[in-house]
Amino acid sequence: MSKFTKKRGKASPAISTASLPDIIFMLLFFFMVVTVMRSSDRLVDVIVPEATELTKLEKKSLVNQIYIGKPKDQYRDIYGTSPRIQLNDKISDEDDIPIFLEKHKIKVPENQRSKITSSLRVDGEVTMGIVQDVKTALRKANQLKINYSTRPKAN
Amino acid sequence: MLKRKKNNRVSNEVNAGSMADIAFLLLIFFLVTTTIDIDKGITVKLPPWSNEEVDPTKLNKRNVFSVLVNADDQLLVRGELAEVEQLRERTKEFIANPEKREDLAEKPTKAIISLKNDRGTSYETYIQVYNELKAAYNELWTEKLNTMPGYSDAIFNNELPLEIRRQVRAEIPFVLSEAEPTNFGEE
Structure with missing residues:
Protein backbone atom coordinates (compact mmCIF):
# COMPACT_ATOMS: atom_id res chain seq x y z
CA MET A 1 0.00 0.00 0.00
CA THR A 35 -12.84 47.79 -24.97
CA VAL A 36 -14.38 51.17 -25.43
CA MET A 37 -12.42 53.75 -23.58
CA ARG A 38 -14.73 56.01 -21.67
CA SER A 39 -13.81 59.23 -23.34
CA SER A 40 -15.71 61.70 -21.27
CA ASP A 41 -17.23 62.01 -17.85
CA ARG A 42 -20.98 62.04 -17.77
CA LEU A 43 -22.23 65.34 -16.42
CA VAL A 44 -25.91 64.53 -16.80
CA ASP A 45 -27.98 61.64 -15.48
CA VAL A 46 -29.24 59.48 -18.30
CA ILE A 47 -31.42 56.40 -17.99
CA VAL A 48 -32.54 55.57 -21.50
CA PRO A 49 -36.03 54.13 -22.00
CA GLU A 50 -36.80 50.56 -23.06
CA ALA A 51 -37.82 49.44 -26.53
CA THR A 52 -38.06 46.28 -28.60
CA GLU A 53 -37.27 47.31 -32.18
CA LEU A 54 -33.54 47.74 -31.84
CA THR A 55 -30.76 48.25 -34.31
CA LYS A 56 -27.16 47.72 -33.32
CA LEU A 57 -24.71 50.47 -34.08
CA GLU A 58 -21.75 48.74 -35.64
CA LYS A 59 -18.83 51.08 -36.05
CA LYS A 60 -17.91 53.08 -32.98
CA SER A 61 -15.80 55.54 -34.93
CA LEU A 62 -18.81 56.58 -37.02
CA VAL A 63 -20.97 57.41 -34.03
CA ASN A 64 -21.11 60.63 -32.08
CA GLN A 65 -22.97 60.81 -28.83
CA ILE A 66 -25.31 63.49 -27.60
CA TYR A 67 -26.50 63.19 -24.03
CA ILE A 68 -29.60 64.91 -22.73
CA GLY A 69 -30.66 64.76 -19.12
CA LYS A 70 -30.75 66.53 -15.80
CA PRO A 71 -27.32 67.58 -14.50
CA LYS A 72 -25.89 65.29 -11.84
CA ASP A 73 -26.23 66.26 -8.20
CA GLN A 74 -22.71 67.65 -7.87
CA TYR A 75 -23.17 69.92 -10.90
CA ARG A 76 -26.61 71.27 -10.02
CA ASP A 77 -25.18 74.42 -8.44
CA ILE A 78 -23.54 75.35 -11.74
CA TYR A 79 -25.97 74.07 -14.35
CA GLY A 80 -29.32 74.08 -12.58
CA THR A 81 -31.85 71.26 -12.46
CA SER A 82 -33.58 71.47 -15.81
CA PRO A 83 -32.45 69.06 -18.57
CA ARG A 84 -29.31 70.04 -20.47
CA ILE A 85 -27.35 68.80 -23.48
CA GLN A 86 -23.91 67.31 -23.04
CA LEU A 87 -21.52 67.22 -26.00
CA ASN A 88 -18.13 65.60 -25.39
CA ASP A 89 -17.37 66.60 -21.81
CA LYS A 90 -19.16 69.93 -21.69
CA ILE A 91 -22.68 71.08 -21.00
CA SER A 92 -23.73 72.85 -24.17
CA ASP A 93 -26.60 74.44 -26.06
CA GLU A 94 -28.09 73.30 -29.32
CA ASP A 95 -26.14 76.14 -31.00
CA ASP A 96 -22.93 74.20 -30.31
CA ILE A 97 -24.12 71.13 -32.20
CA PRO A 98 -22.88 72.12 -35.70
CA ILE A 99 -19.33 72.66 -34.38
CA PHE A 100 -19.48 69.42 -32.42
CA LEU A 101 -20.57 67.52 -35.54
CA GLU A 102 -17.88 69.16 -37.64
CA LYS A 103 -15.19 68.27 -35.12
CA HIS A 104 -16.26 64.64 -35.24
CA LYS A 105 -16.54 64.66 -39.01
CA ILE A 106 -12.94 65.65 -39.70
CA LYS A 107 -11.75 62.54 -37.85
CA VAL A 108 -13.72 60.27 -40.20
CA PRO A 109 -12.38 59.32 -43.65
CA GLU A 110 -14.21 61.16 -46.38
CA ASN A 111 -15.78 58.14 -48.04
CA GLN A 112 -17.48 57.11 -44.79
CA ARG A 113 -18.86 60.46 -43.78
CA SER A 114 -22.34 59.69 -45.09
CA LYS A 115 -22.57 56.83 -42.61
CA ILE A 116 -22.06 58.97 -39.52
CA THR A 117 -24.80 58.38 -36.98
CA SER A 118 -25.70 60.57 -34.05
CA SER A 119 -26.64 58.56 -31.03
CA LEU A 120 -29.11 60.41 -28.86
CA ARG A 121 -28.86 59.22 -25.31
CA VAL A 122 -31.79 60.85 -23.69
CA ASP A 123 -33.16 60.32 -20.21
CA GLY A 124 -36.70 58.91 -20.22
CA GLU A 125 -38.09 61.68 -18.06
CA VAL A 126 -36.91 64.51 -20.27
CA THR A 127 -39.66 66.35 -22.12
CA MET A 128 -39.68 66.40 -25.92
CA GLY A 129 -39.05 70.13 -26.17
CA ILE A 130 -35.30 69.92 -25.74
CA VAL A 131 -35.13 66.74 -27.85
CA GLN A 132 -37.00 68.55 -30.60
CA ASP A 133 -34.54 71.45 -30.46
CA VAL A 134 -31.66 69.02 -30.86
CA LYS A 135 -33.40 67.26 -33.75
CA THR A 136 -33.98 70.58 -35.48
CA ALA A 137 -30.33 71.52 -34.98
CA LEU A 138 -29.26 68.17 -36.44
CA ARG A 139 -31.53 68.62 -39.43
CA LYS A 140 -30.16 72.09 -40.05
CA ALA A 141 -26.63 70.71 -39.87
CA ASN A 142 -27.65 68.00 -42.34
CA GLN A 143 -26.92 65.19 -39.91
CA LEU A 144 -29.96 63.09 -40.68
CA LYS A 145 -29.01 59.64 -39.46
CA ILE A 146 -29.84 59.42 -35.81
CA ASN A 147 -30.36 56.67 -33.31
CA TYR A 148 -32.47 56.91 -30.19
CA SER A 149 -30.43 54.91 -27.74
CA THR A 150 -32.60 52.47 -25.81
CA ARG A 151 -32.29 49.44 -23.60
CA PRO A 152 -33.70 46.13 -24.77
CA LYS A 153 -37.04 45.44 -23.12
CA ALA A 154 -37.19 42.41 -20.88
CA ASN A 155 -40.29 40.39 -21.63
CA MET B 1 33.72 26.39 -34.04
CA LEU B 2 32.29 23.67 -31.93
CA LYS B 3 32.92 25.60 -28.77
CA ARG B 4 31.06 28.62 -30.05
CA LYS B 5 27.97 26.64 -30.75
CA LYS B 6 27.89 25.43 -27.20
CA ASN B 7 28.08 28.97 -25.91
CA ASN B 8 25.16 30.06 -28.00
CA ARG B 9 22.98 27.35 -26.67
CA VAL B 10 23.40 28.57 -23.12
CA SER B 11 22.06 32.04 -23.85
CA ASN B 12 19.31 30.77 -26.12
CA GLU B 13 16.57 30.27 -23.58
CA VAL B 14 14.86 33.41 -22.33
CA ASN B 15 12.90 33.00 -19.17
CA ALA B 16 9.27 33.30 -20.16
CA GLY B 17 7.95 33.04 -16.64
CA SER B 18 7.41 36.78 -16.26
CA MET B 19 5.53 36.97 -19.53
CA ALA B 20 2.40 35.81 -17.78
CA ASP B 21 2.76 38.59 -15.22
CA ILE B 22 3.06 41.25 -17.89
CA ALA B 23 0.08 39.86 -19.75
CA PHE B 24 -1.90 39.71 -16.52
CA LEU B 25 -1.15 43.32 -15.80
CA LEU B 26 -2.38 44.39 -19.22
CA LEU B 27 -5.36 42.08 -18.95
CA ILE B 28 -6.42 43.58 -15.64
CA PHE B 29 -6.06 47.08 -17.07
CA PHE B 30 -8.35 46.27 -19.98
CA LEU B 31 -10.76 44.41 -17.73
CA VAL B 32 -11.17 47.50 -15.61
CA THR B 33 -11.52 49.97 -18.49
CA THR B 34 -13.85 47.78 -20.54
CA THR B 35 -17.46 48.78 -20.87
CA ILE B 36 -19.18 46.22 -23.02
CA ASP B 37 -22.16 48.30 -23.86
CA ILE B 38 -23.05 47.83 -27.45
CA ASP B 39 -24.95 50.88 -28.51
CA LYS B 40 -28.44 49.82 -29.44
CA GLY B 41 -31.44 51.84 -30.29
CA ILE B 42 -34.11 52.88 -32.74
CA THR B 43 -32.52 54.20 -35.89
CA VAL B 44 -34.34 57.05 -37.53
CA LYS B 45 -33.71 58.99 -40.69
CA LEU B 46 -34.69 62.60 -40.26
CA PRO B 47 -36.13 64.58 -43.15
CA PRO B 48 -33.86 67.28 -44.56
CA TRP B 49 -34.42 70.76 -43.21
CA SER B 50 -36.68 72.99 -45.21
CA ASN B 51 -38.63 76.06 -44.30
CA GLU B 52 -41.66 74.96 -46.26
CA GLU B 53 -44.27 73.24 -44.21
CA VAL B 54 -45.90 70.19 -45.69
CA ASP B 55 -49.58 70.79 -46.11
CA PRO B 56 -51.39 67.74 -44.76
CA THR B 57 -54.74 68.83 -46.17
CA LYS B 58 -53.57 67.89 -49.66
CA LEU B 59 -53.44 64.25 -48.66
CA ASN B 60 -56.41 61.97 -48.87
CA LYS B 61 -57.73 61.66 -45.36
CA ARG B 62 -58.14 57.89 -45.47
CA ASN B 63 -54.42 57.46 -46.13
CA VAL B 64 -53.27 59.38 -43.08
CA PHE B 65 -52.91 57.68 -39.72
CA SER B 66 -52.52 60.53 -37.29
CA VAL B 67 -51.08 59.91 -33.87
CA LEU B 68 -51.02 62.74 -31.37
CA VAL B 69 -49.32 62.57 -28.01
CA ASN B 70 -50.12 65.38 -25.62
CA ALA B 71 -48.22 66.84 -22.69
CA ASP B 72 -49.99 64.45 -20.30
CA ASP B 73 -48.72 61.50 -22.35
CA GLN B 74 -52.21 60.68 -23.61
CA LEU B 75 -52.68 59.29 -27.07
CA LEU B 76 -55.10 60.45 -29.73
CA VAL B 77 -55.23 58.12 -32.71
CA ARG B 78 -57.32 59.32 -35.66
CA GLY B 79 -59.32 61.58 -33.42
CA GLU B 80 -60.07 59.19 -30.58
CA LEU B 81 -58.35 58.33 -27.34
CA ALA B 82 -56.24 55.20 -27.45
CA GLU B 83 -53.72 53.21 -25.44
CA VAL B 84 -50.15 52.50 -26.47
CA GLU B 85 -50.87 48.77 -26.30
CA GLN B 86 -53.47 48.98 -29.07
CA LEU B 87 -51.32 51.08 -31.33
CA ARG B 88 -49.39 48.25 -32.99
CA GLU B 89 -52.49 46.30 -34.04
CA ARG B 90 -54.30 49.39 -35.24
CA THR B 91 -51.33 50.53 -37.28
CA LYS B 92 -50.98 47.13 -38.90
CA GLU B 93 -54.66 47.03 -39.73
CA PHE B 94 -54.50 50.53 -41.15
CA ILE B 95 -51.56 49.84 -43.45
CA ALA B 96 -52.46 46.37 -44.64
CA ASN B 97 -56.22 46.99 -44.71
CA PRO B 98 -57.07 43.29 -45.11
CA GLU B 99 -60.83 43.87 -45.29
CA LYS B 100 -60.51 46.69 -47.84
CA ARG B 101 -62.34 49.12 -45.63
CA GLU B 102 -63.19 52.54 -46.94
CA ASP B 103 -61.64 54.47 -44.07
CA LEU B 104 -58.24 52.76 -44.04
CA ALA B 105 -55.29 53.12 -46.39
CA GLU B 106 -55.93 52.43 -50.09
CA LYS B 107 -52.73 50.43 -50.32
CA PRO B 108 -49.57 50.19 -48.19
CA THR B 109 -47.58 52.41 -50.55
CA LYS B 110 -49.99 55.27 -49.95
CA ALA B 111 -50.19 54.97 -46.18
CA ILE B 112 -48.68 57.79 -44.17
CA ILE B 113 -48.18 57.81 -40.43
CA SER B 114 -48.31 61.29 -39.00
CA LEU B 115 -46.83 61.69 -35.55
CA LYS B 116 -47.21 64.84 -33.55
CA ASN B 117 -46.33 65.60 -29.98
CA ASP B 118 -46.24 68.47 -27.54
CA ARG B 119 -43.04 69.93 -26.21
CA GLY B 120 -44.16 68.67 -22.83
CA THR B 121 -44.53 65.04 -23.90
CA SER B 122 -42.14 62.80 -22.01
CA TYR B 123 -39.38 61.22 -24.04
CA GLU B 124 -40.23 57.79 -22.69
CA THR B 125 -43.77 57.95 -24.06
CA TYR B 126 -42.53 59.25 -27.37
CA ILE B 127 -40.10 56.33 -27.67
CA GLN B 128 -42.84 53.86 -26.72
CA VAL B 129 -45.11 55.24 -29.43
CA TYR B 130 -42.32 55.30 -31.99
CA ASN B 131 -41.36 51.76 -31.02
CA GLU B 132 -44.90 50.51 -31.55
CA LEU B 133 -45.14 52.15 -34.96
CA LYS B 134 -41.80 50.68 -35.97
CA ALA B 135 -42.83 47.28 -34.60
CA ALA B 136 -46.00 47.37 -36.70
CA TYR B 137 -43.91 47.91 -39.82
CA ASN B 138 -41.41 45.25 -38.83
CA GLU B 139 -44.22 42.73 -38.37
CA LEU B 140 -45.74 43.63 -41.71
CA TRP B 141 -42.36 43.34 -43.39
CA THR B 142 -41.86 39.92 -41.85
CA GLU B 143 -45.29 38.82 -43.07
CA LYS B 144 -44.48 40.10 -46.54
CA LEU B 145 -41.13 38.40 -46.48
CA ASN B 146 -42.72 35.09 -45.58
CA THR B 147 -44.76 35.14 -48.77
CA MET B 148 -41.57 35.24 -50.82
CA PRO B 149 -40.02 31.96 -52.00
CA GLY B 150 -37.21 30.73 -49.78
CA TYR B 151 -37.99 33.05 -46.90
CA SER B 152 -41.06 31.38 -45.43
CA ASP B 153 -39.76 31.34 -41.84
CA ALA B 154 -37.38 34.27 -42.04
CA ILE B 155 -37.67 37.30 -39.80
CA PHE B 156 -37.13 40.73 -41.28
CA ASN B 157 -33.86 42.12 -39.97
CA ASN B 158 -30.68 43.79 -41.10
CA GLU B 159 -28.89 40.52 -41.78
CA LEU B 160 -31.01 39.84 -44.84
CA PRO B 161 -29.53 40.66 -48.24
CA LEU B 162 -30.01 44.30 -49.16
CA GLU B 163 -31.78 43.36 -52.37
CA ILE B 164 -34.50 41.46 -50.50
CA ARG B 165 -34.89 44.20 -47.91
CA ARG B 166 -35.30 46.80 -50.63
CA GLN B 167 -37.88 44.67 -52.37
CA VAL B 168 -39.95 44.24 -49.23
CA ARG B 169 -39.68 47.89 -48.29
CA ALA B 170 -40.72 48.99 -51.75
CA GLU B 171 -44.02 47.17 -51.24
CA ILE B 172 -44.59 48.60 -47.76
CA PRO B 173 -42.57 51.80 -47.45
CA PHE B 174 -42.02 53.28 -44.01
CA VAL B 175 -43.45 56.75 -44.25
CA LEU B 176 -43.57 58.59 -40.97
CA SER B 177 -43.90 62.31 -40.97
CA GLU B 178 -43.33 64.23 -37.81
CA ALA B 179 -44.97 67.57 -37.44
CA GLU B 180 -43.46 70.40 -35.47
CA PRO B 181 -44.59 70.00 -31.88
CA THR B 182 -46.99 72.36 -30.22
CA ASN B 183 -45.75 74.45 -27.35
CA PHE B 184 -47.78 72.92 -24.58
CA GLY B 185 -46.55 71.89 -21.20
CA GLU B 186 -42.86 72.59 -21.33
CA GLU B 187 -41.12 72.82 -17.99
Whole structure:
Protein backbone atom coordinates (compact mmCIF):
# COMPACT_ATOMS: atom_id res chain seq x y z
CA MET A 1 0.00 0.00 0.00
CA SER A 2 2.65 2.44 1.00
CA LYS A 3 4.52 1.54 -2.10
CA PHE A 4 1.62 2.66 -4.20
CA THR A 5 1.15 6.12 -2.72
CA LYS A 6 4.80 6.87 -2.81
CA LYS A 7 4.99 6.10 -6.46
CA ARG A 8 2.02 8.26 -7.28
CA GLY A 9 3.47 11.24 -5.45
CA LYS A 10 6.66 10.98 -7.31
CA ALA A 11 4.99 10.56 -10.68
CA SER A 12 3.20 13.90 -10.67
CA PRO A 13 5.61 16.53 -11.96
CA ALA A 14 5.07 20.27 -11.87
CA ILE A 15 2.45 21.39 -14.38
CA SER A 16 3.99 23.26 -17.23
CA THR A 17 3.03 26.93 -17.14
CA ALA A 18 4.53 27.62 -20.51
CA SER A 19 1.10 27.94 -22.16
CA LEU A 20 -0.21 30.26 -19.47
CA PRO A 21 1.01 33.43 -21.22
CA ASP A 22 -0.72 32.29 -24.39
CA ILE A 23 -4.03 31.89 -22.62
CA ILE A 24 -3.67 35.23 -20.88
CA PHE A 25 -2.70 36.91 -24.13
CA MET A 26 -5.76 35.48 -25.79
CA LEU A 27 -7.96 36.98 -23.08
CA LEU A 28 -5.99 40.19 -23.31
CA PHE A 29 -6.62 40.52 -27.03
CA PHE A 30 -10.29 39.81 -26.54
CA PHE A 31 -10.62 42.62 -24.02
CA MET A 32 -8.47 44.95 -26.11
CA VAL A 33 -10.82 44.49 -29.03
CA VAL A 34 -14.07 44.94 -27.13
CA THR A 35 -12.84 47.79 -24.97
CA VAL A 36 -14.38 51.17 -25.43
CA MET A 37 -12.42 53.75 -23.58
CA ARG A 38 -14.73 56.01 -21.67
CA SER A 39 -13.81 59.23 -23.34
CA SER A 40 -15.71 61.70 -21.27
CA ASP A 41 -17.23 62.01 -17.85
CA ARG A 42 -20.98 62.04 -17.77
CA LEU A 43 -22.23 65.34 -16.42
CA VAL A 44 -25.91 64.53 -16.80
CA ASP A 45 -27.98 61.64 -15.48
CA VAL A 46 -29.24 59.48 -18.30
CA ILE A 47 -31.42 56.40 -17.99
CA VAL A 48 -32.54 55.57 -21.50
CA PRO A 49 -36.03 54.13 -22.00
CA GLU A 50 -36.80 50.56 -23.06
CA ALA A 51 -37.82 49.44 -26.53
CA THR A 52 -38.06 46.28 -28.60
CA GLU A 53 -37.27 47.31 -32.18
CA LEU A 54 -33.54 47.74 -31.84
CA THR A 55 -30.76 48.25 -34.31
CA LYS A 56 -27.16 47.72 -33.32
CA LEU A 57 -24.71 50.47 -34.08
CA GLU A 58 -21.75 48.74 -35.64
CA LYS A 59 -18.83 51.08 -36.05
CA LYS A 60 -17.91 53.08 -32.98
CA SER A 61 -15.80 55.54 -34.93
CA LEU A 62 -18.81 56.58 -37.02
CA VAL A 63 -20.97 57.41 -34.03
CA ASN A 64 -21.11 60.63 -32.08
CA GLN A 65 -22.97 60.81 -28.83
CA ILE A 66 -25.31 63.49 -27.60
CA TYR A 67 -26.50 63.19 -24.03
CA ILE A 68 -29.60 64.91 -22.73
CA GLY A 69 -30.66 64.76 -19.12
CA LYS A 70 -30.75 66.53 -15.80
CA PRO A 71 -27.32 67.58 -14.50
CA LYS A 72 -25.89 65.29 -11.84
CA ASP A 73 -26.23 66.26 -8.20
CA GLN A 74 -22.71 67.65 -7.87
CA TYR A 75 -23.17 69.92 -10.90
CA ARG A 76 -26.61 71.27 -10.02
CA ASP A 77 -25.18 74.42 -8.44
CA ILE A 78 -23.54 75.35 -11.74
CA TYR A 79 -25.97 74.07 -14.35
CA GLY A 80 -29.32 74.08 -12.58
CA THR A 81 -31.85 71.26 -12.46
CA SER A 82 -33.58 71.47 -15.81
CA PRO A 83 -32.45 69.06 -18.57
CA ARG A 84 -29.31 70.04 -20.47
CA ILE A 85 -27.35 68.80 -23.48
CA GLN A 86 -23.91 67.31 -23.04
CA LEU A 87 -21.52 67.22 -26.00
CA ASN A 88 -18.13 65.60 -25.39
CA ASP A 89 -17.37 66.60 -21.81
CA LYS A 90 -19.16 69.93 -21.69
CA ILE A 91 -22.68 71.08 -21.00
CA SER A 92 -23.73 72.85 -24.17
CA ASP A 93 -26.60 74.44 -26.06
CA GLU A 94 -28.09 73.30 -29.32
CA ASP A 95 -26.14 76.14 -31.00
CA ASP A 96 -22.93 74.20 -30.31
CA ILE A 97 -24.12 71.13 -32.20
CA PRO A 98 -22.88 72.12 -35.70
CA ILE A 99 -19.33 72.66 -34.38
CA PHE A 100 -19.48 69.42 -32.42
CA LEU A 101 -20.57 67.52 -35.54
CA GLU A 102 -17.88 69.16 -37.64
CA LYS A 103 -15.19 68.27 -35.12
CA HIS A 104 -16.26 64.64 -35.24
CA LYS A 105 -16.54 64.66 -39.01
CA ILE A 106 -12.94 65.65 -39.70
CA LYS A 107 -11.75 62.54 -37.85
CA VAL A 108 -13.72 60.27 -40.20
CA PRO A 109 -12.38 59.32 -43.65
CA GLU A 110 -14.21 61.16 -46.38
CA ASN A 111 -15.78 58.14 -48.04
CA GLN A 112 -17.48 57.11 -44.79
CA ARG A 113 -18.86 60.46 -43.78
CA SER A 114 -22.34 59.69 -45.09
CA LYS A 115 -22.57 56.83 -42.61
CA ILE A 116 -22.06 58.97 -39.52
CA THR A 117 -24.80 58.38 -36.98
CA SER A 118 -25.70 60.57 -34.05
CA SER A 119 -26.64 58.56 -31.03
CA LEU A 120 -29.11 60.41 -28.86
CA ARG A 121 -28.86 59.22 -25.31
CA VAL A 122 -31.79 60.85 -23.69
CA ASP A 123 -33.16 60.32 -20.21
CA GLY A 124 -36.70 58.91 -20.22
CA GLU A 125 -38.09 61.68 -18.06
CA VAL A 126 -36.91 64.51 -20.27
CA THR A 127 -39.66 66.35 -22.12
CA MET A 128 -39.68 66.40 -25.92
CA GLY A 129 -39.05 70.13 -26.17
CA ILE A 130 -35.30 69.92 -25.74
CA VAL A 131 -35.13 66.74 -27.85
CA GLN A 132 -37.00 68.55 -30.60
CA ASP A 133 -34.54 71.45 -30.46
CA VAL A 134 -31.66 69.02 -30.86
CA LYS A 135 -33.40 67.26 -33.75
CA THR A 136 -33.98 70.58 -35.48
CA ALA A 137 -30.33 71.52 -34.98
CA LEU A 138 -29.26 68.17 -36.44
CA ARG A 139 -31.53 68.62 -39.43
CA LYS A 140 -30.16 72.09 -40.05
CA ALA A 141 -26.63 70.71 -39.87
CA ASN A 142 -27.65 68.00 -42.34
CA GLN A 143 -26.92 65.19 -39.91
CA LEU A 144 -29.96 63.09 -40.68
CA LYS A 145 -29.01 59.64 -39.46
CA ILE A 146 -29.84 59.42 -35.81
CA ASN A 147 -30.36 56.67 -33.31
CA TYR A 148 -32.47 56.91 -30.19
CA SER A 149 -30.43 54.91 -27.74
CA THR A 150 -32.60 52.47 -25.81
CA ARG A 151 -32.29 49.44 -23.60
CA PRO A 152 -33.70 46.13 -24.77
CA LYS A 153 -37.04 45.44 -23.12
CA ALA A 154 -37.19 42.41 -20.88
CA ASN A 155 -40.29 40.39 -21.63
CA MET B 1 33.72 26.39 -34.04
CA LEU B 2 32.29 23.67 -31.93
CA LYS B 3 32.92 25.60 -28.77
CA ARG B 4 31.06 28.62 -30.05
CA LYS B 5 27.97 26.64 -30.75
CA LYS B 6 27.89 25.43 -27.20
CA ASN B 7 28.08 28.97 -25.91
CA ASN B 8 25.16 30.06 -28.00
CA ARG B 9 22.98 27.35 -26.67
CA VAL B 10 23.40 28.57 -23.12
CA SER B 11 22.06 32.04 -23.85
CA ASN B 12 19.31 30.77 -26.12
CA GLU B 13 16.57 30.27 -23.58
CA VAL B 14 14.86 33.41 -22.33
CA ASN B 15 12.90 33.00 -19.17
CA ALA B 16 9.27 33.30 -20.16
CA GLY B 17 7.95 33.04 -16.64
CA SER B 18 7.41 36.78 -16.26
CA MET B 19 5.53 36.97 -19.53
CA ALA B 20 2.40 35.81 -17.78
CA ASP B 21 2.76 38.59 -15.22
CA ILE B 22 3.06 41.25 -17.89
CA ALA B 23 0.08 39.86 -19.75
CA PHE B 24 -1.90 39.71 -16.52
CA LEU B 25 -1.15 43.32 -15.80
CA LEU B 26 -2.38 44.39 -19.22
CA LEU B 27 -5.36 42.08 -18.95
CA ILE B 28 -6.42 43.58 -15.64
CA PHE B 29 -6.06 47.08 -17.07
CA PHE B 30 -8.35 46.27 -19.98
CA LEU B 31 -10.76 44.41 -17.73
CA VAL B 32 -11.17 47.50 -15.61
CA THR B 33 -11.52 49.97 -18.49
CA THR B 34 -13.85 47.78 -20.54
CA THR B 35 -17.46 48.78 -20.87
CA ILE B 36 -19.18 46.22 -23.02
CA ASP B 37 -22.16 48.30 -23.86
CA ILE B 38 -23.05 47.83 -27.45
CA ASP B 39 -24.95 50.88 -28.51
CA LYS B 40 -28.44 49.82 -29.44
CA GLY B 41 -31.44 51.84 -30.29
CA ILE B 42 -34.11 52.88 -32.74
CA THR B 43 -32.52 54.20 -35.89
CA VAL B 44 -34.34 57.05 -37.53
CA LYS B 45 -33.71 58.99 -40.69
CA LEU B 46 -34.69 62.60 -40.26
CA PRO B 47 -36.13 64.58 -43.15
CA PRO B 48 -33.86 67.28 -44.56
CA TRP B 49 -34.42 70.76 -43.21
CA SER B 50 -36.68 72.99 -45.21
CA ASN B 51 -38.63 76.06 -44.30
CA GLU B 52 -41.66 74.96 -46.26
CA GLU B 53 -44.27 73.24 -44.21
CA VAL B 54 -45.90 70.19 -45.69
CA ASP B 55 -49.58 70.79 -46.11
CA PRO B 56 -51.39 67.74 -44.76
CA THR B 57 -54.74 68.83 -46.17
CA LYS B 58 -53.57 67.89 -49.66
CA LEU B 59 -53.44 64.25 -48.66
CA ASN B 60 -56.41 61.97 -48.87
CA LYS B 61 -57.73 61.66 -45.36
CA ARG B 62 -58.14 57.89 -45.47
CA ASN B 63 -54.42 57.46 -46.13
CA VAL B 64 -53.27 59.38 -43.08
CA PHE B 65 -52.91 57.68 -39.72
CA SER B 66 -52.52 60.53 -37.29
CA VAL B 67 -51.08 59.91 -33.87
CA LEU B 68 -51.02 62.74 -31.37
CA VAL B 69 -49.32 62.57 -28.01
CA ASN B 70 -50.12 65.38 -25.62
CA ALA B 71 -48.22 66.84 -22.69
CA ASP B 72 -49.99 64.45 -20.30
CA ASP B 73 -48.72 61.50 -22.35
CA GLN B 74 -52.21 60.68 -23.61
CA LEU B 75 -52.68 59.29 -27.07
CA LEU B 76 -55.10 60.45 -29.73
CA VAL B 77 -55.23 58.12 -32.71
CA ARG B 78 -57.32 59.32 -35.66
CA GLY B 79 -59.32 61.58 -33.42
CA GLU B 80 -60.07 59.19 -30.58
CA LEU B 81 -58.35 58.33 -27.34
CA ALA B 82 -56.24 55.20 -27.45
CA GLU B 83 -53.72 53.21 -25.44
CA VAL B 84 -50.15 52.50 -26.47
CA GLU B 85 -50.87 48.77 -26.30
CA GLN B 86 -53.47 48.98 -29.07
CA LEU B 87 -51.32 51.08 -31.33
CA ARG B 88 -49.39 48.25 -32.99
CA GLU B 89 -52.49 46.30 -34.04
CA ARG B 90 -54.30 49.39 -35.24
CA THR B 91 -51.33 50.53 -37.28
CA LYS B 92 -50.98 47.13 -38.90
CA GLU B 93 -54.66 47.03 -39.73
CA PHE B 94 -54.50 50.53 -41.15
CA ILE B 95 -51.56 49.84 -43.45
CA ALA B 96 -52.46 46.37 -44.64
CA ASN B 97 -56.22 46.99 -44.71
CA PRO B 98 -57.07 43.29 -45.11
CA GLU B 99 -60.83 43.87 -45.29
CA LYS B 100 -60.51 46.69 -47.84
CA ARG B 101 -62.34 49.12 -45.63
CA GLU B 102 -63.19 52.54 -46.94
CA ASP B 103 -61.64 54.47 -44.07
CA LEU B 104 -58.24 52.76 -44.04
CA ALA B 105 -55.29 53.12 -46.39
CA GLU B 106 -55.93 52.43 -50.09
CA LYS B 107 -52.73 50.43 -50.32
CA PRO B 108 -49.57 50.19 -48.19
CA THR B 109 -47.58 52.41 -50.55
CA LYS B 110 -49.99 55.27 -49.95
CA ALA B 111 -50.19 54.97 -46.18
CA ILE B 112 -48.68 57.79 -44.17
CA ILE B 113 -48.18 57.81 -40.43
CA SER B 114 -48.31 61.29 -39.00
CA LEU B 115 -46.83 61.69 -35.55
CA LYS B 116 -47.21 64.84 -33.55
CA ASN B 117 -46.33 65.60 -29.98
CA ASP B 118 -46.24 68.47 -27.54
CA ARG B 119 -43.04 69.93 -26.21
CA GLY B 120 -44.16 68.67 -22.83
CA THR B 121 -44.53 65.04 -23.90
CA SER B 122 -42.14 62.80 -22.01
CA TYR B 123 -39.38 61.22 -24.04
CA GLU B 124 -40.23 57.79 -22.69
CA THR B 125 -43.77 57.95 -24.06
CA TYR B 126 -42.53 59.25 -27.37
CA ILE B 127 -40.10 56.33 -27.67
CA GLN B 128 -42.84 53.86 -26.72
CA VAL B 129 -45.11 55.24 -29.43
CA TYR B 130 -42.32 55.30 -31.99
CA ASN B 131 -41.36 51.76 -31.02
CA GLU B 132 -44.90 50.51 -31.55
CA LEU B 133 -45.14 52.15 -34.96
CA LYS B 134 -41.80 50.68 -35.97
CA ALA B 135 -42.83 47.28 -34.60
CA ALA B 136 -46.00 47.37 -36.70
CA TYR B 137 -43.91 47.91 -39.82
CA ASN B 138 -41.41 45.25 -38.83
CA GLU B 139 -44.22 42.73 -38.37
CA LEU B 140 -45.74 43.63 -41.71
CA TRP B 141 -42.36 43.34 -43.39
CA THR B 142 -41.86 39.92 -41.85
CA GLU B 143 -45.29 38.82 -43.07
CA LYS B 144 -44.48 40.10 -46.54
CA LEU B 145 -41.13 38.40 -46.48
CA ASN B 146 -42.72 35.09 -45.58
CA THR B 147 -44.76 35.14 -48.77
CA MET B 148 -41.57 35.24 -50.82
CA PRO B 149 -40.02 31.96 -52.00
CA GLY B 150 -37.21 30.73 -49.78
CA TYR B 151 -37.99 33.05 -46.90
CA SER B 152 -41.06 31.38 -45.43
CA ASP B 153 -39.76 31.34 -41.84
CA ALA B 154 -37.38 34.27 -42.04
CA ILE B 155 -37.67 37.30 -39.80
CA PHE B 156 -37.13 40.73 -41.28
CA ASN B 157 -33.86 42.12 -39.97
CA ASN B 158 -30.68 43.79 -41.10
CA GLU B 159 -28.89 40.52 -41.78
CA LEU B 160 -31.01 39.84 -44.84
CA PRO B 161 -29.53 40.66 -48.24
CA LEU B 162 -30.01 44.30 -49.16
CA GLU B 163 -31.78 43.36 -52.37
CA ILE B 164 -34.50 41.46 -50.50
CA ARG B 165 -34.89 44.20 -47.91
CA ARG B 166 -35.30 46.80 -50.63
CA GLN B 167 -37.88 44.67 -52.37
CA VAL B 168 -39.95 44.24 -49.23
CA ARG B 169 -39.68 47.89 -48.29
CA ALA B 170 -40.72 48.99 -51.75
CA GLU B 171 -44.02 47.17 -51.24
CA ILE B 172 -44.59 48.60 -47.76
CA PRO B 173 -42.57 51.80 -47.45
CA PHE B 174 -42.02 53.28 -44.01
CA VAL B 175 -43.45 56.75 -44.25
CA LEU B 176 -43.57 58.59 -40.97
CA SER B 177 -43.90 62.31 -40.97
CA GLU B 178 -43.33 64.23 -37.81
CA ALA B 179 -44.97 67.57 -37.44
CA GLU B 180 -43.46 70.40 -35.47
CA PRO B 181 -44.59 70.00 -31.88
CA THR B 182 -46.99 72.36 -30.22
CA ASN B 183 -45.75 74.45 -27.35
CA PHE B 184 -47.78 72.92 -24.58
CA GLY B 185 -46.55 71.89 -21.20
CA GLU B 186 -42.86 72.59 -21.33
CA GLU B 187 -41.12 72.82 -17.99
